[in-house]
Amino acid sequence: MRVFFILLRKELRSYFFSPLAYVIMAFLMILNGVPFVLSLIAMQAGERQHSLVYFTFNSGWFWMAYLLLFPIITMRLFSEEQKMGTIESLLTAPVRSVQFVLAKYFAAFVFYCFLWLPSLANFLVFEAIGDEAASFSTGSFYGSYLLLVVMGCFYLAIGCLASSMTSNQILASIIAFSIILLHFIFGFVHFFSTRMPAEVMERVTYTSSYEHMRIFSDGLLDSRPLVYYLTSAILLLIATHQVLEYRRWRV
């Protein structure tokens, strides 16, 4: 456990000591600020059915930034260690590969959560200075952020797996982005095919991130997506561990 925290600290340090962290943060602030402002303008125009949080997290701007985020955060995690050879000095020290994987993953997770703080501030400041209670509903606020955290667990795990597979960071980010994008687009399949039976459509929406966000940001908390994302994340992390172990047993 102690080794885990030492590694976690080292990983967090390398996240926050690099300019990358602040560039990503600025990038995310802009891409989240735009839908926020646009929603405000839209809400000024007249009555809306949904809240400000809903509009912000269901815009194309949000999803564009969101899907791009994960390859950038995770691409260097394992690739860099393999490229620099530091994985050799690390795994010949008394470090279990489980600790290694989990420390990397949780460092990325902590960093990811940190990245959402500015957007959180957007809403809190808005609530403090405006008295538009209807535009800011508690359910949609907590729902959105809960889903952001849980969905992040899943997408970060995809990034980890991609990064463990290659020593090339660019390749790792492309693999991660492709998988993430495919998963995201898969949630829209029912839009493309009109002849799809109802029960298949239901299965498809079960994995649709877009659909989940729509429901959660309306304040409707459903346990099924949470279970889906968390169990998938665990599965992906086990796979990451296996990929790294494979290196040792490779023939």
Add this chain to the structure above:
Amino acid sequence: MIRVQNLTKRFLSHTAVDGISFEVEEGEIVGFLGPNGAGKTTTLRILTTFLSATSGTATVAGCDIFSQSLELRRKIGYMPENVPLYTDMRVKEYLRFRAALHRITGRPARVKVGEVLDICGLKDVRKKIIGTLSKGYRQRVGLADALIHNPELLILDEPTNGLDPNQIRQARDLIKRLGESHTILLSTHILPEVEMTCGRVIIIDQGRIRASDTPANLVGKLRTARTVSVELKADAETAAKALTGIQGVRKLIRQDPVNGWTSFILRVESQADIREDVFNVALENRWPVRELSQKTPSLEDVFVDLTQPVAEA
């Protein structure tokens, strides 16, 4: 300290390590010598549990490489080839991090880090970012890292690789000094290094052990078997046949003829001096002789003799 039995590592297309067995006793400095691609690094990686072996067993510092890998790693200090380091960390910070991985924290860690900085001559650069250091300093950081937890055994993969002659000398002195209190297994392809620092040499080539002895003995073995080189103006085939016929010639290496002159290197079994016989053969056949000399070998010759595939006539 190290016991290796029939260790084999097979990669898909080739066998990197082919059933090697050797032992290293406590307090020894053993040099692992071989050309590039001989299987040195693979062997060291197996011994440090970074790779698994295909078959065979080994115990290092009393721990089995398969079943007690974590305990094993606590007892050894390993410096991998090319010394991988986190280039964005400062020297002291990196060593503190490595100490913490070995469960050395707080005051003992401060003391220990100061100690290894001292031993490795890193005091002046302790606050520098590793990425800005020269190769020589990085090598020393790697060594300091390997020493941080007081290991009984040091495994160093090409510790002087890429250093300039002055740095090589410094590194060699440092290794010698460390050898007084540690068992050391180091790999290298630089011969003088082994001759000067190691008590014993294991020569490995194409995944097999070719020789294992003290440097002096290895050279001695060959010294009784000298080489004679002779350059003749004659038909290469007939000359080769005639020269092989001389009593005591163990091996004949023929070089390509240049302007009718052909050089032969004769490896001689016994202590006998065959120069006279060579002269007589040349005289009988009326072959002009341009060169005839006898050489006693260096460790380099032992190395080349054992590891280089030569065209035999």
